[in-house]
Structure formats: C-alpha cells, structure tokens
Amino acid sequence: MEELFLRMAAAQPEAVAVDDRGHTTTYARLAEDARAIAGALADAGVPGGGLVGLRTHRGVSAVAGMLGIWMHGCGYVPVDPRYPAPRQDHIITDSAVGHLVDEEPGTGRLSVTATGRSAAHAHEVPEDTAYVIYTSGSTGQPKGVVVRHANVRALLDGCTSYTFGPDDVWSFFHSHSFDFSVWEIWGALTSGGRVVVVPDEATTDPSALVDLLAGRGVTVLSQVPSVFGYLVNELVERPVPLPALRYVVFGGEPVNVPAVLRWQDLGLAPRAELHNMYGITEITVHATDKVVVPDELRRHMMGTPIGRALPHLRIALLEDSRPVPPGVPGEMYVGGGGVAHGYLGRPELTGQRFVRLDLGDGPRVWYRTGDYALETDDGELEYLGRRDDQVKLRGFRIELGEVEAALRELPGIREGAVVLAETPGGEPALAAAYVPAGPAPDEDVLRKALGEVLPRHMVPSVYLPLSALPLTLSGKLDRAALAASVADTVG
Template identity: 50%
Template sequence: MNATVRPEAADRIDTRFAAVAARHAARTATADADGEATYLELEWLADEVARRLTDRTGPGRLVALRAARTRHAPGAVLGILRSGAAYLPVDPAYPAARQEYLLADSGTALVLSDSGLLPGEEPLAQAGPYVLAARPAARATAPDLPEDTAYVIYTSGSTGDPKGCVVGHAQVLALLDAAVPLLGTGADDVWTLFHSLSFDFSVWELWGALLYGGQLVVAGKDAATDPLEFARLLAERRVTVLNQVPSAFGNLVTEARAEKVRLPALRRVVFGGEAVVPADVRAWWAAGIGPGAQLVNMYGITETTVHVTYCPLTEQVLRDSAPDRTPVGRPLPHLTVSLRDAGGRVVAPGEPGEIWVAGTGVSHGYLGRPELTADRFVDAADGSGRHYRSGDWAVAGADGSLSYAGRRDGQVKLRGFRIELGEIEAALRALPGVTGAACLVTTDPHGDQALTAYVVADRETVPPRTVRRALAGRLPAHMVPQHVRHLDRLPVTAHGKLDRAALVAV
C-alpha cells in the first residue's frame, strides 16, 4: 500500500463540509421519515462524535460505523472523519457472522452504533443517537492505513474472504471535483441516500449532495426495498438527482408506470453498479415518468473511487450499441483509461481489452493484503504510472467512447453489488454434506436475473431451505442464492475444469 502524505485541511471531506455548513447553517441537510436535520445540526452531531473519539483514535485508524438508515448517519460519518480516523461501514442488516468477519479482519477496536452491539462489545460513551463501544479482542496490531484514509469498504473476495478497499479523502474529492460539474448539480438539488453505506455508491450520494449545499433524503428500509413506496418518496420530496443500479431502476419503472407516478422535478438519473437495460430506459422515456431528466451511465469500481466514466444516454447511443455491450462513455477528467491485453500492452482500436485505470481516483489498495494489492495495482511497463487492473473488459469505438464487454473471471455484478462467485462457492462447500458446489447468475424467460447454486449433496439431508438458511447466517442477503439445484456431479471440461456453460443447461 502506498504511503500518502496527509492532505491539508481544505482537502478533507469533513473540513469541506464545515465550510458548506457555515454558509448554509439553517438549510435542511438531511431528511428521513421522522424529520429533518439542518447543516448546523449535522455539525453539532459531528462535533459530539469527534469529542467522544478524542484520545481514542486518530489518523491511520479505523472506527466501525453500524448505522441505520436515518438522517443522522451522515453526521456520524463526519464525526469519525473529524476525529482524524476513517470509517468502516458495517451494515446492521448483515448477518452477525459477516459483521464479525469485517470487524476482526480490519482489526477495528471501536464501533459507533445506533443499531445495537454484538456480544462482547463494551459501551464507552453516548453521542446523540449513537453508542461508542470497544471491540473485544481487537488485533494488537491492526493493518497500517495511510493517514488520509477516509473509509474502508469491503468487496467480495474470490478466495472466499471479502477484502477491504482503502480510499482516501483526496481520492473522494478528486471524484467530486471532476464529476459534479459534469452533472451541473448544486445547492438547489435534492438527492437520495438509497444505497447502504457498505456499498460505495453511497459515497457519491452523501457528498454529491452535502458538499455542495444540497439536501439528502434518506430512503428508509421500506422505501429502499419497495419500488412503489420509493417512487412516491421521490415525488413527495421533489427529488432532482437520483442514483440507481439498473435492476432497481427497472423495478422503479415498472411500478411508476403502473401507478402513473410522475417525477417532474427530477433532473438527473445516474446509473452505476451493473449493465444498463435498454428496454427499461426506453420504457422510462415512453411513459414520461421524468420528462426533464437526463439519464447518465457511469461505470465505476470501488478500487478507483466509485465512478470512472460518464455517458449521457440517448436513443442514438442505445441504438448504436451492440446487444452484448453497455455504453459507458469516456473517462472522467481526473482519470485515464487504457484497454490492455493479458501482457499489459495497449490493444489496437476496436479490439477488446482489460480496463486499466490511472489517475487521482485510484485508491491506496487492499487492507492488510500487500500481495493482492501488488497484483491488481500495478506500474505499467510503458511508463504511464500506477494503474488499477479492473478485470473488466471493454471495446473503444472509433470516437474513443467505451463499451463495457463483461468480465473474464468469476466476478459478476447483480443488483448493483460486485459479487465473487468463488466466495459463495466457498461458503457452499463448507456446509456439512456438500461435496461439490458452483454458483451462476441465471436468467429466466422474462429476463430477470438471479443467483443459482448447484450443490453435490443428498437432497433429503441437505434440502434447499437448509442451504439458504445456512448461507443467510454467513453471507449478506445479496449473496444468498435465490435458487438451489442438486446434482449428482458437477460438469467439467476436457481439461477437468468446472464447465460453467454446461451448468446453464442443467
């Protein structure tokens, strides 16, 4: 992991927020179903959290945040940052075993929670609605973090263990400085916090609104899971900037069309997290749900700080795209993208290549995993500097515009989450009675995608409900397969490798 000099105060998320709050103290900053909080009130909460953390943490240290979906959550994040520490989001909806893994792997000694404590966590102080607690048996020596670290978000791991990605203040601010002007958003905009803090799309939602004087409407659990309720929330709060993964957007379109919900205030819809579904985009346009809204596709990666490219969607853009390609446009101004072959050489125009990303958004690397960091964050042999090798493939058109062409490994994106199938397969193989396992994303006749697990096991002793219940205790909900199929054996290729293509026909 690269050592980084701590940025000056003006280059920190929390100090930029303080400057905005000084100008807009009485303006509503956040809102949820139970009320609103002004910029000044978020400042007060941030100060209180920071005071409780004084002498307990500091630069290069992590504080876990177990926060419900409320208007107070951004203040808790700001308080951790103001203390000099970085935050580790731990979704309270995760199974206890998943939460314990994130906390233990990161070596986190402190937890700030409004959602209860895990066994052994010892309360130390109260800060508004949050309890500060000490973690039991925290690592004596936690992995080193650069002093400017803002957060660590865990992504799915191909070896069966999630890995923490370390992102700095400067990298977040570089994203905002580059992307917000392209969207033309500012103090008059109303955003939603739709995504979990454990999903890096939330970083964009939080600070795209709050570092520019805008308002952030927090979607509660019901609104985040019920597309009709969410559509009504968008209309009621006159939301102007909406961020969605395409699968959630498809559900929103279906419900809004059926109930004739209209969103005349909406100005921008930003997609990320998975491939855009052209049929849903066209259905949105045809129904006139948000007649004044520009739709923008922004391909991105946690390791390069949320967004990499920017592509306004038009009928012409969709028409010109190949059926198996997703238009993702051009790199944001603070990044460069090159397409390379397996040897790291830039491919010829029109040829598919792996997306390599360089620039000020490239993160520090993986927490406590120097070998993996060295493998994925590389210095290009052509002297073009440090790059992140994404594992995603794309093709550049004649005008240089990029189209996403999928992956060449076992990683998938589903409902906005990046999922390593290997992690699910490792959890399946660990179940008593299972002697072989595989997992795929399958598509039904209606075009809906789902995770399907294939297990070599006795159906009577290891029924599907047992498999799903066991995985639900270990994996977050978005990684639990919706379908479980039993096999006598897993199909293999002539080389003895798992034949994933043959599984589709099972």
C-alpha cells in the first residue's frame, strides 16, 4: 500500500493529501513525515515483519503513522486513545506489540515508545500484514483480525462502479480503530484525492458536519445509516446545498429508509449517488455494492438491499453447509481476495470462522459471517440480519456477550443481559436488563462504571432492573421476551 501512495506522491508532490482542521499536508510532506517515523522505528531496534501499535487521534498523525509503520515493513495495530484504559491495555497486551507509535499529548508529535514486551513473545503474522483491527468478542474480550496489504489492494481494485480521482475530497469520519477508515483514507490517497479529517465534535454535531461538508467541498462521504439520519434531520432544518458531493457510501448498518427518502426530497446534493456496501472487518471493509435508488426502497422488502459481491469476492448463501435456492434465507459465506488471514493468536477460532470448502469451483477459504441474506429473482442480495448475539450499532459490530460480561462484573449485579432496543424516536440503542443482588444500583452509577471498561459505543443507554431474566423452556435466556419487555418499558 505504501508503494501505491509513494507513486502518487512522486506524481503530484505538492498536491494536498490531508486537510486536518484547516492545516494542510502535501503528499511530499506526508511521505517525508512517514519516512521519519520509519527511521525512528529502525533507531528503536524494532524488527521488521511484525506488528507496531499506533495510538493516535483521528488526524494527519494517524495517516503518517500508518505509512511509517508500513515503510518499516510492519503492520499497525490501532489503539484509540479515547478508549478506556483497560481496553487499550488489552489490545496492547493481546497483540503483544513491543513498541507503540504514540502521539504526544498537547504537541501531537509522534514518538516511538517501548511497551516492555519482548520480541520473543511476538505473534507471527504474514510478511505483508497491513493492520490488525480489534473487533468485539463474544467471550468478553475483543479479538484482532489480521488483514494483509493484498486484501486492501483487492478491495480498492474491486470498487469498479466508482470513478475516483485527484479532484475528489474524502471525509475521514471514522476512528482508525474502525475499518471504514481504511476505505476513507486509502481510497483517497491511492487515487490522488484529498482526505479531510472530520473533527471529533463534528462527528456528533450534525450542524458542524454540514458546515464542514459544504465548506471543504467534500465529494465522497462515508456514513453509518443512523448517523446519516441525524445529518438529514439537520438539513431539513437548515437546507445547505452540497453541490460538490458525488458519493454517499453507507456501511455498518441496514439503510435508514426514511432518511434516504427525505434526502431525495430535499434535493440538496443533485450529483450525489448513494451506495450501500455490506461488509465486515474479516473480509476487508466492503463485500458488496448497491446503488441505492430511493424509489426501490418504497416497495416492500424482506431485508436491506446490498446488491452483488464486489468483483474480487464471491458470496454463497448456505444452510447446513449446502447452498440455498433464491428466495430462501441462508448464512452468508464470503470467499476471495478480501478474506483476512484470520484472528491474531486464535487458531481455534480462526478454524471455526475461516473454513475451507469446495462449492463447485475448487477448495478455498470462506469466511462464515453469521449474517443471513437471501437472493432475489434478479440475482441481488437482501441482508436480513444475524442469528447470533452480535449486533451492529452506529457502524460498530458489538458482541452482546462482551457487554454482558462487563455488566455482570459490576458490584450489586446478580444477573445481566443486553439487547438492542428502539427508542421512542425510532433510534437503535443498547439496553441493559439486570437482576440486582440487593437494592437496584443507580443508573448513572452503572453507566459510569461500564464507561470505565468499555468504549463509549458499547455502553448501554437504557437500564432496566428485573426480578428475574426471562428463560426459554430449555433454560436459555429468552432474548425475544427480554427485548419485548425492554420495548414496553422504553416505549
């Protein structure tokens, strides 16, 4: 990947690569900064071919850090400094990185620091490892996904329905600990475009985001559908034209149909084409592409239209390891150039989820997603959801078991379970139901305690004390009944 960037830097050295709060960095300067980081890693005695932690805020420093780590021949492990300290410590410990590229508080300068972990305990990873991103884990701990440079190149080469170039301005909206950022950064910098860093405050303030999109002339905007809904609400109240916008790319959640229809009615971005791209970290960001036509969304569908597999991938719908016919739901298995290497240091889990199958064109590795879809009569896919305890909220994949494990560890909690609920305003939210060991703890106390061990997006916003959790006849947690109870309370 760094070679693709350096070629672009040689072709247009004085073009702006990154705009971070109005401070611009050219391609030539970004390459220079990255080489300095690579040199610092060499001076620190960091061996090539392994992993290096990258603890920076979203911004030009993160991009320079990625490039510098790649130039040194290593893969980066993003550690978001906004995460609670225990979460950061787990990622650093589990990945066994011996060094971090760290952002110095106040100055923003990058430095290399040792973690104290010996290289003898480092994980073996493929030589072309690009990054290891940690996703939510069902056992209460996140797991690292090993993604290679070849996977990322296959993704960028496979997005043939887009025309990107030097005139494009891409939003860098998402944390570099979320793989949507890989698309946002390298889609831009390998096609000669400009990356505009979205400040933290603009990711939660739709008014500030609208001003940034209009002021910077953003042409490629990537959004989780629920966040897009807030953006549309702001535009309804304050109709700001966005004439430069060419693409809005959805990912991470089912399409917000009412928001898309309101967007169409507003007509503020007449050039913008809406795309829905299904994907997960284990298959390298995106797996499918569907141009969203608002009028198509008005007709009844069983699920969310996600289109067809990108050219470098195949998607099979299976039940009991056998293909299902069109119109019948099946679990999505993804094969091809985007399939990641596996889970870091977890061979058993890798074997369970990255399975070798022969579905008629020879044996290959398929990633078993746990997501269900059906094939329509025209050969496209509709996403139906999951059949396990994993959910997506605001683009983040969350294992409910991880949140539940943290909940049950809190003082005063005897039992606990977490479900995805819908607020009166129609927005999805995590809801924690629990059986107290005595008097019910104060809701603010629970929220604060969970916020100390979980990232903000995994902290429930609704809390419901119960005398007992509902169970099925087999003695298992009845999530459907629990969800109904929560819905009655929230509603």
